[in-house]
Amino acid sequence: MGQEKQIRMTTALEPAKTTRSEPRLALPGWMRTILGNRKATIGLLILLMFLLVAIFAPVIAPGEPNKMVGRPHERPSAEHIFGTSRQGQDIFTQIVQGTRSSLIVGFGTGTIIIFLCIIIGVTSGFVGGVVDEVLSLITNVFLILPGLPLIIVVAGWVEQPGPATVMLVLSLTSWAFGARVLRSQTLVLRNSDFVAAARTSGEPTWRIVLFEILPNMTSLVASSWIGAVIFVILTEATLSFVGLGNPNAVTWGTTLYWAQNNQALLTGAWWTFVPPGVCIALIGFALTMINYGIDEITNPRLTVEKSEKE
Amino acid sequence: MSAISPSAAKTPESTSGQPLLSVRNLEVEYRTKRGRVKAVDHVSFDISTNEVLGLAGESGCGKSTIAHAVTRILKPPAYITGGQIMFKSTDILGMSDDELRAFRWEHLSIVFQSAMNALNPVLSVGAQIIDAIQAHMPVSKDEARARALELLDVVGIHSNRVDSYPHQLSGGMRQRAVIAIALALNPEMIIMDEPTTALDVVVQKQIIQEIRQLKDKFGFSILFITHDLSLLVEFSDRIGIMYAGELAEIGPSREIFDNPQHPYTVRLMNSFPTISGPRIELKGIPGSPPDLVTPPSGCRFHPRCDVAIAGRCQEEHPELQQTSPRHFAACHLIDERKGNS
Amino acid sequence: MRFLFRRLTFYIVAAFAAITLNFFIPRMMVGDPVQLMFAQFQGRLDPRAMESLKETFGFVQGPLLQQYITYLTNLFQGNFGLSVSSFPVPVIELIGPSLAWTVRLIGFSTILAFIIGTILGVFAAWRRGGGIDNIFLPIASVVGAFPFFWIAMVVLYLFGLVWKWFPIGHAYDVSMQVDWGNPTFLSSVVQHSLMPLCTIIITAIGGWMLGMRNNMIGVLSQDYVTMAQAKGLSDRRVMLVYAARNAILPSLTGFAMSLGFVVGGALVVELVFAYPGMGYTLLRAVQGRDYPLMQAVFLVITLAVLAANFAADIMYVLLDPRAR
Ligand SMILES: Nc1ncnc2c1ncn2[C@@H]1O[C@H](COP(=O)(O)OP(=O)(O)OP(=O)(O)O)[C@@H](O)[C@H]1O
Ligand SMILES: [Mg+2]
Numbered sequence: 011m012g013q014e015k016q017i018r019m020t021t022a023l024e025p026a027k028t029t030r031s032e033p034r035l036a037l038p039g040w041m042r043t044i045l046g047n048r049k050a051t052i053g054l055l056i057l058l059m060f061l062l063v064a065i066f067a068p069v070i071a072p073g074e075p076n077k078m079v080g081r082p083h084e085r086p087s088a089e090h091i092f093g094t095s096r097q098g099q100d101i102f103t104q105i106v107q108g109t110r111s112s113l114i115v116g117f118g119t120g121t122i123i124i125f126l127c128i129i130i131g132v133t134s135g136f137v138g139g140v141v142d143e144v145l146s147l148i149t150n151v152f153l154i155l156p157g158l159p160l161i162i163v164v165a166g167w168v169e170q171p172g173p174a175t176v177m178l179v180l181s182l183t184s185w186a187f188g189a190r191v192l193r194s195q196t197l198v199l200r201n202s203d204f205v206a207a208a209r210t211s212g213e214p215t216w217r218i219v220l221f222e223i224l225p226n227m228t229s230l231v232a233s234s235w236i237g238a239v240i241f242v243i244l245t246e247a248t249l250s251f252v253g254l255g256n257p258n259a260v261t262w263g264t265t266l267y268w269a270q271n272n273q274a275l276l277t278g279a280w281w282t283f284v285p286p287g288v289c290i291a292l293i294g295f296a297l298t299m300i301n302y303g304i305d306e307i308t309n310p311r312l313t314v315e316k317s318e319k320e
Numbered sequence: 321m322s323a324i325s326p327s328a329a330k331t332p333e334s335t336s337g338q339p340l341l342s343v344r345n346l347e348v349e350y351r352t353k354r355g356r357v358k359a360v361d362h363v364s365f366d367i368s369t370n371e372v373l374g375l376a377g378e379s380g381c382g383k384s385t386i387a388h389a390v391t392r393i394l395k396p397p398a399y400i401t402g403g404q405i406m407f408k409s410t411d412i413l414g415m416s417d418d419e420l421r422a423f424r425w426e427h428l429s430i431v432f433q434s435a436m437n438a439l440n441p442v443l444s445v446g447a448q449i450i451d452a453i454q455a456h457m458p459v460s461k462d463e464a465r466a467r468a469l470e471l472l473d474v475v476g477i478h479s480n481r482v483d484s485y486p487h488q489l490s491g492g493m494r495q496r497a498v499i500a501i502a503l504a505l506n507p508e509m510i511i512m513d514e515p516t517t518a519l520d521v522v523v524q525k526q527i528i529q530e531i532r533q534l535k536d537k538f539g540f541s542i543l544f545i546t547h548d549l550s551l552l553v554e555f556s557d558r559i560g561i562m563y564a565g566e567l568a569e570i571g572p573s574r575e576i577f578d579n580p581q582h583p584y585t586v587r588l589m590n591s592f593p594t595i596s597g598p599r600i601e602l603k604g605i606p607g608s609p610p611d612l613v614t615p616p617s618g619c620r621f622h623p624r625c626d627v628a629i630a631g632r633c634q635e636e637h638p639e640l641q642q643t644s645p646r647h648f649a650a651c652h653l654i655d656e657r658k659g660n661s
Numbered sequence: 662m663r664f665l666f667r668r669l670t671f672y673i674v675a676a677f678a679a680i681t682l683n684f685f686i687p688r689m690m691v692g693d694p695v696q697l698m699f700a701q702f703q704g705r706l707d708p709r710a711m712e713s714l715k716e717t718f719g720f721v722q723g724p725l726l727q728q729y730i731t732y733l734t735n736l737f738q739g740n741f742g743l744s745v746s747s748f749p750v751p752v753i754e755l756i757g758p759s760l761a762w763t764v765r766l767i768g769f770s771t772i773l774a775f776i777i778g779t780i781l782g783v784f785a786a787w788r789r790g791g792g793i794d795n796i797f798l799p800i801a802s803v804v805g806a807f808p809f810f811w812i813a814m815v816v817l818y819l820f821g822l823v824w825k826w827f828p829i830g831h832a833y834d835v836s837m838q839v840d841w842g843n844p845t846f847l848s849s850v851v852q853h854s855l856m857p858l859c860t861i862i863i864t865a866i867g868g869w870m871l872g873m874r875n876n877m878i879g880v881l882s883q884d885y886v887t888m889a890q891a892k893g894l895s896d897r898r899v900m901l902v903y904a905a906r907n908a909i910l911p912s913l914t915g916f917a918m919s920l921g922f923v924v925g926g927a928l929v930v931e932l933v934f935a936y937p938g939m940g941y942t943l944l945r946a947v948q949g950r951d952y953p954l955m956q957a958v959f960l961v962i963t964l965a966v967l968a969a970n971f972a973a974d975i976m977y978v979l980l981d982p983r984a985r
Contacts, residue, residue, distance in 0.1 A: 150671065151678045154917045156966050158925025159943060160682070163959045166947040167690050187918065244808050248929055251810055252944050266811065270933070275818045283818075287811035294806040393887050421893045430891060437884040440903050442981055451902075452892040485982040501892070 043307055050303025056296035060289075064110040071106035075099060075260045083279045093281035095265075096272035104265050105285050111261045112293070115173055115246050120239030122181040127188030127234060128224070134189070135196025136219060146193070152186035161245065165254040172256055176249060180242055188234040195227045229308040233301045240297045247290050262286035338408070339366035340509055340541050341390070341428075346403035348382070348389050351396075355613040359385040359398070361565040364640075367509065372535070372542045374556030374573070376549050376588065378609050381562045383545045384433060387511045390543070391430045392420060407509075426456050429502040430511040434518060435494040439486040445472070445497045446482035452504045471500040476530060492523040496530075503534065509541040517547070528555060549588055553577045558646070561585045564610050564620040567640065571647030581649035584621050619652065627653060664984045668974045672967045679963040683956050684732050687718055688725075710748045717742030717953045741960075742953035746946070752957045755942065760961060762832050763938030767927045770858045771920070771969075774865035779912065781866070782873025783905045786881060798874075801867030809864045809926030813933035816860050827856050830935040857934045864930075865923045872915060876908035883907075910981055916973040920966055928962070 044050045063070060073079065078098035079090075086093040092101035134145035164179045165171050171179070199205055200223070208218050224231070249255055250263025253271075257264055269275075269282040348360040359382040367373045375383050388394045390405055392412060405412040407427060415423060432438035440448060449468040453459060459467075469479040475496040486494055495515060502510050515531070516524040528551065535542060544556055552559050553573050560570040561582065569582040580586045587605045607624035610616050616623050622633040629652055638650040717740070719732030735742070741752040785793040804812065821829040828834065834849040841847065880886060881904055889903040928940025935941065939958055946954040978984045 147671075147674065151675045154672075154675050154921065154967065154970060155679055155682075156921040156924050156962055158921075159928065159959050159962050162943060162947060163683075163955055164686055166950075166955050167687055167952075247808055248810060251808075252929060252932060253948055266814075270814070275814060275822055278818075278822065280818060283811070283814050287807055287814070290808055290811070291803075291806040295803070298802070298806065391891055393891050395882070395887075424891050425893050430888070432884045432888060434884065438888050440885040440889065440907070441983060442906050443902065444982075451889075451894055451898065455893040455895070487983050501888075504892075 044303060047303040047307055049299045049306065053296040053299030053301075053303060056292055057300070060109055060113065060293060060296070063106055064113050067107050067110050071100070071103040073100065073103050075103045075107045076258065079103075083274070083277060083282075086281050092285050093279070095268055095282055096274065096277075096279070097268075101265065101282060101285060104260055105262065105289060107260045108262045108265060108286070109289070111173065111259065112243060112246065112263075112290075115177060115261070116239045116243040116293070119177045119180045119242040119246075120235055122177065123185050123238040123242070124188060124231060124235040126181060126185035127192050127238075128231065130185065131189035131192030132196045132219060132223060135193040136200055136215075136223065138200075142193075145189075149186045149189050149193070152183070153190065157183055158245065158248065161249065162252065162254060165249060170256065171249075171254055173259065176246060176255060180245060184238065184241060184245070188238060191230065191234055192227065195230050196223060199223050199226055229304050233304050236297050236301050236304075240294050243290060243293055247286075262289055339368045340371075340408060341367040341543070342404075342406045343386075343390065344404040344406075346386065346389060346405065347401045348385050348394065348398060349401055350398050352613075357612045358615065359565050359612060360389065361615075362403075363562075363565075363567050364403075365560055365567065365570060367541050367543060369508070370535070370539050370541055371558070372544055372556040374552035374559040375543065375545045375562060376547065376552055376559060377562035377568075378588075378605070379547070380609055380612075382565045383562060384513050386562075387430060387513045387543065387545060391424060391428060391511060393430070422456070425452060425507060426505045427507050428509045428511070429505070429507045431498050431502045431513060431515045433513040435491065435498045435515075436486070436518075438498050439494060441486055444483045444485055445477075445489070445500075448497075449501050449504050452501055456505055467504070468500075471503055472497070474503065474534065475500045491519055492527065495519060495523075495527060499527075499531070499534075503538070506538060507540055509543070511543045511545075513545045514547070515544075561588065564615055565612055566620060566650065568621065568651070569647075569649040570640070571644070571649075575644060575647050579647075581643050581647070581654060582621075582651045583625050583627050583653070585649075619650075629653070629656065662985070665974060665978060668971065672971055676964060676967055679960060680733070680736060681729075683960060684719065684729055687952070707748070710743065710745060713743045713749070714745060714953065718956075741957040744951055744954050746949040746951040746954070752953045755954060756939075756957055756961055759938050759942040760965075762936065763928075763931070763940065764965070766832075766854055766857055766931070766936060766938055767861065767924060768969075770861035770927070771865060771923055773858075774862045774923070775869050777862070778866040778869025779873045779905075779909060782870040782875075783877055783900065783908070785870065785874045786877030786908075787900055787904075789878070794874075797870065801870055804863060805867045809860070810929040810933050812864055813857070813860045813930040816856055816863075817933060820856055828853055829856075832937050853936075857930055857936050860930050860934075861923075861927045864926060868919055868923075869912065872912050872919075873908060876911050877904055880904050880908040906980060910977065913973050913977045913980070917970050920969055920973075924962065924966055 044054070076097075076099055079100050080094040080098045082094065082096050082098050084090055084094040084098075090100050090102060092105060094100055095104070130145055130149065134142045134149070161179055161183050164183070165176065168175050168179075205218060205222050208222050213222075246255070246261070247263035247266065250259075250261055251266045251270065253267060255261065255263055255267070257267060263286075265286045266283055269279070269286075272279075272282075274280075274282040343366070344364045346360055346363045347358070350357040350359055363382075363386060365373065375386065377383055385394070385398065388398070389400055390412065392415070394400065400413065403413075407423075410423070412420075412423075439445070446465065446468050449471055450461065450464040453464040453467055454461070457464075465482070469482055472479055472482060477493055477496050477500070481489065481493070486497070489497065495518075499515065502512075512531070516527050519527065531542070532555065542556075544552065546552055549559075553576070556573050558571060559573050559576045561568045561576070561584065563582075563584050569576065569580065569585050571581075576585060577589070580589060584605075605624065610620060610623070616634075618632070618634045618636055619625070619628070619638050622628045625633065628634075632652050636652065638652050640648045640650045641654055642648050643654060716731075717735060719728040719730075719735070739753065741756075743749045744752050744755055747755065781793055781797055785791075785798065788794065817829060820826045828849075830853075832850060832853050833839070833846060834853075837843075837846050837849060839846070886899060886903050889899045894903075928938075928943060930936075931938045931940035932944050939962055943955060943958040943962070945951075946958060
């Protein structure tokens with residue numbers, strides 16, 4: 011699904027020239043490693059920008075996002091820099107305040123998903139046997155069932171899906187890919203020397219999993235988590251767009267929903283649908299860059315060949 | 321006897337007459353993020369018609385890199401940065417892509433280190449022989465197929481296996497199939513990069529035996545690469561010992577075996593059991609091969625050498641020098657011995 | 662054959678899982694689904710419709726197992742129930758035409774995207790850092806970051822409304838009679854399909870291309886490719902028979918996951934273009950709370966995806982002797 015695409019896209023784009031002169035700040039080691047990678051840094055900067063917008067939303071664009079503040083479909087101007095909607099609402103206010111809910115839903119659900127992935131994937135890989143077979147079967151079934159139609163059907167049964175419902179539905183249907191990735195990594199680690207050593211020394215299973223297995227797949231968990239966040243942000247926007255969100259909520263998806271429903275296209279009001287789409291893409295781009303960065307850092311082979319050309 | 325510099329005209333030669341393959345001052349490097357790995361550094365050797373030159377050395381000393389440089393199949397990040405490779409009177413390094421395409425396999429072919437990886441898993445063995453033949457000769461599919469059957473027979477594979485896929489063959493059969501592909505155009509020389517490493521001892525012996533028979537039958541030369549020195553002593557006419565990208569010693573097999581000149585050769589000899597001899601003396605070589613990004617100063621072997629001459633071996637790089645008519649070694653001890661005698 | 666048999670068994674299990682999910686989803690909702698349906702259709706639905714609705718979902722008196730059996734029996738008799746929004750038309754009749762449009766549109770564009778993407782990936786890897794690599798990869802990465810439906814909106818806006826190159830909405834000019842023998846009708850169908858078709862291709866191509874490119878790069882470093890070059894084979898043969906033929910195998914394995922994703926996106930693209938396919942029908946059904954239609958559409962989409970995967974498996978067996 012979405013995550014899969016992100017992970018497969020690894021070697022794309024320009025070669026990474028890791029800056030050798032690292033900042034001499036008292037940063038923790040992992041952070042310095044990440045900032046040494048250009049892609050990851052670009053991604054983090056964009057993400058930071060959105061985080062700031064989300065946090066300071068009421069300061070940046072005060073006002074009621076659904077209130078009529080102008081004439082319908084006003085073009086972008088100094089007063090309304092992204093123009094207004096059919097209802098005369100300020101699009102800029104909607105986008106700024108929508109950042110908050112989009113990020114909360116994205117990162118919140120992504121986090122729930124990654125926990126499900128860890129629980130299911132690591133259990134499956136570590137316990138093995140019948141448990142593994144059953145869990146793998148369920149994982150594979152969820153992988154092959156078309157995700158979006160399933161989500162739409164589930165959401166369709168809910169009377170008025172609020173953010174919590176959307177998060178729940180997305181979590182329950184989108185864990186399969188990450189679970190599979192983590193399972194195979196667990197399998198590799200389970201057969202490694204240090205886990206075997208811990209086992210023979212009689213460490214309890216939960217300790218092995220917590221202190222031997224998980225710390226050794228941090229980067230994989232991190233990139234699966236980011237992949238899940240990208241997927242959720244896209245899918246949440248899609249659900250709102252098709253009318254399965256709360257139409258009165260303020261998210262990028264609902265702004266798009268109203269653009270579609272109010273014939274924004276027919277009337278030429280491009281400013282109602284361009285900003286939310288670009289925001290979604292920018293967040294997706296930023297997160298993908300971070301994932302590329304993680305990939306390059308943990309998998310240096312990817313960049314070796316591009317290093318020293320004549 | 322004078323020490324010869326690598327650029328001097330006089331270099332370790334094989335027999336009299338013009339050599340089939342002549343490598344002079346070959347330099348190859350891998351350009352990596354960590355820096356330039358000098359995998360092959362000023363290596364020179366000759367191989368004459370119907371001769372077997374063995375190349376031995378620890379893992380990572382640059383044996384495969386030489387093999388790939390001679391066949392010109394190195395890909396980035398590997399670059400040939402200097403030297404000359406002549407095949408009879410043609411300059412291999414100067415060939416255009418089309419010239420190479422025509423030259424390789426017809427005159428010079430290669431057997432890769434791992435047979436499993438050298439065979440395309442989705443094509444039958446027969447098809448992989450046939451396409452090599454058809455790439456060089458204007459023959460019909462049927463003729464090429466007849467030749468493929470013949471080749472399989474020559475290497476000891478029953479002809480009903482011609483349509484088998486690699487995964488349907490045993491390890492030994494795969495290796496034989498790769499050898500059959502290498503023989504397809506009856507080349508004058510075959511480079512064999514550890515052709516038997518992954519196989520068990522019995523199969524290994526069989527295949528070596530067969531290679532020897534094939535060589536006698538078809539009269540090609542072999543550049544034979546292996547870790548296994550005892551195997552080389554039996555199998556090759558001359559042996560080259562490599563250490564950290566350089567040729568440490570080269571000479572006739574018996575001479576190397578009876579009278580090794582380089583301390584590394586001595587060590588290497590002790591670390592392998594001989595095929596015929598009793599399997600007792602199995603001393604590994606202490607220490608590990610150097611990092612080729614920053615090789616040790618002076619003699620590259622000095623940090624691991626227990627007979628190193630204090631001062632000199634750290635400082636001065638030893639060049640290959642002649643110790644008997646066809647025997648060369650790169651070690652300062654040779655001078656010392658000469659001085660004492 | 663063992664491989665295909667195993668895959669087939671898995672698809673049957675997956676289909677069964679989808680059917681069972683369909684049964685349990687309404688029952689997992691907070692509150693009584695029957696009440697929910699009643700509430701939804703209060704006064705708008707005649708009692709007969711309500712009865713048939715209950716029956717479709719097995720909401721009969723009795724324990725869960727019995728309800729499940731009733732539901733399964735209905736399903737296997739091809740009884741998907743009656744549509745609520747167009748009562749009493751059987752759901753099956755509504756699905757028929759839209760399935761045909763979807764199979765044509767999404768089927769065609771997905772296959773085309775797979776082929777074009779794979780070919781581009783082969784060339785991008787073959788000439789790494791060359792034209793295709795430098796032009797298409799960044800474009801694919803940028804396009805891939807946008808939601809599919811948003812690309813559809815932009816395409817519709819630019820090509821349909823601003824420049825008016827293509828007709829907008831529906832699958833053909835609605836003033837015409839459906840007549841596949843009529844060239845004017847055919848040309849209308851083609852014209853109406855071009856924008857959604859291109860949108861799906863544009864959005865799906867990148868993933869296939871990047872995947873194939875990365876597989877190829879891996880395969881190109883294999884000894885058998887090097888040996889093929891050394892043997893003197895033509896570049897074309899090395900690229901296609903030695904490299905691409907091996908590199909495509911993981912793409913076919915990954916088909917399952919990617920296909921679900923692509924189809925999901927394509928269904929929403931249908932909505933933007935008001936193209937009367939399964940996606941459009943599904944979303945109409947959801948908006949109109951037409952539960953039987955919604956469920957049936959989901960099942961049919963799932964079965965189609967499973968069938969497509971099985972086709973990919975057959976391709977795999979044809980290309981990889983190890984799977985035979
Ligand atoms: N693609 C590469 N990138 C960087 N360094 C490389 C690469 N391939 C080989 N090397 C380095 O070049 C040196 C020589 O490698 P080579 O494969 O020729 O060794 P070898 O003698 O054949 O070893 P083995 O006996 O294990 O086959 C090694 O030190 C290795 O680390
Ligand atoms: Mg080697």
